[in-house]
Amino acid sequence: MQTQDFVDLESQYGAHNYRPLDVVIERAEGVWVYDVDGKRYLDCLAAYSAVNQGHCHPKILRTLEEQARKVTLTSRAFRNDQLPLLCKDLHDLTGFDMVLPMNSGTEAVESAIKVARKWGYKVKGIPQDQAEVIVCANNFHGRTVTIVGFSTDEHYRDGFGPFAPGFKVIPYGDAEALRSAITPNTCAFLVEPIQGEAGILIPPAGFLREAAEICRQNRVLLMTDEIQSGLGRTGKLFAYMHEEITPDVLIVGKALAGGFYPVSAVLASREILGVITPGDHGSTFGGNPLGCAIARTALRVLIEEKMVEQSADLGAYFLSRLQSLRSPAIKEIRGKGLWIGIELHGKARPYCEALMHEGILCKETHDHVIRIGPPLVVKREELDWAFERIAKVTATSQ
Numbered sequence: 001m002q003t004q005d006f007v008d009l010e011s012q013y014g015a016h017n018y019r020p021l022d023v024v025i026e027r028a029e030g031v032w033v034y035d036v037d038g039k040r041y042l043d044c045l046a047a048y049s050a051v052n053q054g055h056c057h058p059k060i061l062r063t064l065e066e067q068a069r070k071v072t073l074t075s076r077a078f079r080n081d082q083l084p085l086l087c088k089d090l091h092d093l094t095g096f097d098m099v100l101p102m103n104s105g106t107e108a109v110e111s112a113i114k115v116a117r118k119w120g121y122k123v124k125g126i127p128q129d130q131a132e133v134i135v136c137a138n139n140f141h142g143r144t145v146t147i148v149g150f151s152t153d154e155h156y157r158d159g160f161g162p163f164a165p166g167f168k169v170i171p172y173g174d175a176e177a178l179r180s181a182i183t184p185n186t187c188a189f190l191v192e193p194i195q196g197e198a199g200i201l202i203p204p205a206g207f208l209r210e211a212a213e214i215c216r217q218n219r220v221l222l223m224t225d226e227i228q229s230g231l232g233r234t235g236k237l238f239a240y241m242h243e244e245i246t247p248d249v250l251i252v253g254k255a256l257a258g259g260f261y262p263v264s265a266v267l268a269s270r271e272i273l274g275v276i277t278p279g280d281h282g283s284t285f286g287g288n289p290l291g292c293a294i295a296r297t298a299l300r301v302l303i304e305e306k307m308v309e310q311s312a313d314l315g316a317y318f319l320s321r322l323q324s325l326r327s328p329a330i331k332e333i334r335g336k337g338l339w340i341g342i343e344l345h346g347k348a349r350p351y352c353e354a355l356m357h358e359g360i361l362c363k364e365t366h367d368h369v370i371r372i373g374p375p376l377v378v379k380r381e382e383l384d385w386a387f388e389r390i391a392k393v394t395a396t397s398q
């Protein structure tokens with residue numbers, strides 16, 4: 001079978017909820033992926049940062065194989081010998097007291113909202129069913145009905161209502177708007193430290209620090225969604241660390257299991273996560289031994305192989321090279337760590353297609369931005385190789 005055969009098959013039998021580039025990937029290693037015709041591409045999306053550790057990392061693969069031979073799933077009706085160790089590893093790495101394990105990022109966000117509401121009622125004393133969560137314009141937190149209900153992207157909402165009440169939207173990066181939006185019924189402020197899906201939007205310096213202070217003064221939980229920005233992507237272990245704050249609730253996913261398995265988690269203090277008692281919340285797969293074992297190794301290699309430092313160093317290098325580009329097509333280039341947005345005046349899709357033909361895979365986000373986010377194991381020479389091609393493609397109008 002060739003590329004077109006796979007495209008046709010998927011188009012006929014699969015729901016059309018994506019518009020992927022027509023490259024059919026068959027295998028991958030590190031930063032490189034190979035299509036069914038044997039052509040090689042530099043992966044500059046890294047599965048939306050789920051493969052920060054690089055594709056098919058050999059140590060994570062070994063853990064997957066070993067654990068899959070022992071036990072994969074017990075459900076939480078019984079205990080397993082991997083979940084406690086993952087919780088401890090996450091505690092040691094981040095300092096948070098407790099961990100609530102889930103699978104997809106969306107589920108972790110949903111879980112964090114449930115935790116925040118329950119904390120609001122049981123600890124803060126908000127009257128029943130009055131809890132409010134403040135979110136930001138252009139947010140991306142997932143695709144469930146609750147979550148798209150507070151999206152400001154009409155496309156994400158259209159046709160899916162009615163939506164859950166209890167959410168209030170403020171402009172992103174506007175601390176004063178946060179202050180004015182808070183009421184005695186506000187339980188949490190949910191925010192991405194950098195908005196990835198919105199096009200690598202970086203808020204004004206100091207925003208997160210100010211937001212943390214406003215939340216503290218008003219007894220509102222600061223919940224950072226670091227599903228995409230976390231685990232090294234921005235050159236720190238978590239993006240909130242750029243502002244030297246600690247959120248009350250940290251939401252992680254994607255790279256937590258290095259692309260081998262969906263593992264997500266909500267991390268918080270005992271005061272907050274302690275509100276969840278047996279029967280309140282659950283997940284058949286959440287905390288399963290296979291996912292937990294994989295996540296432990298995925299975290300270990302991220303730290304041991306210095307991928308966070310690599311992201312900071314090479315990200316700064318690549319950003320400055322890209323910012324030297326002079327092309328009438330380019331409006332702005334911004335980024336942090338190995339997370340870079342090239343904002344164009346026109347549509348980004350044709351540029352992504354042209355880059356694909358040059359051997360680079362990346363994806364447009366919100367029409368005008370090319371997002372560059374390779375696995376953090378990328379080498380300087382590979383970035384130089386990518387730079388030449390990006391320079392070539394952006395030099396001509398597509």
Ligand SMILES: *Cc1c(COP(=O)(O)O)cnc(C)c1O
Nearest residue numbers: 104105106140141142225227228
């Ligand atoms: C990807 C993402 C999610 C959703 O994660 P899924 O694993 O796709 O459910 C939520 N928030 C942010 C910031 C994300 O990037």
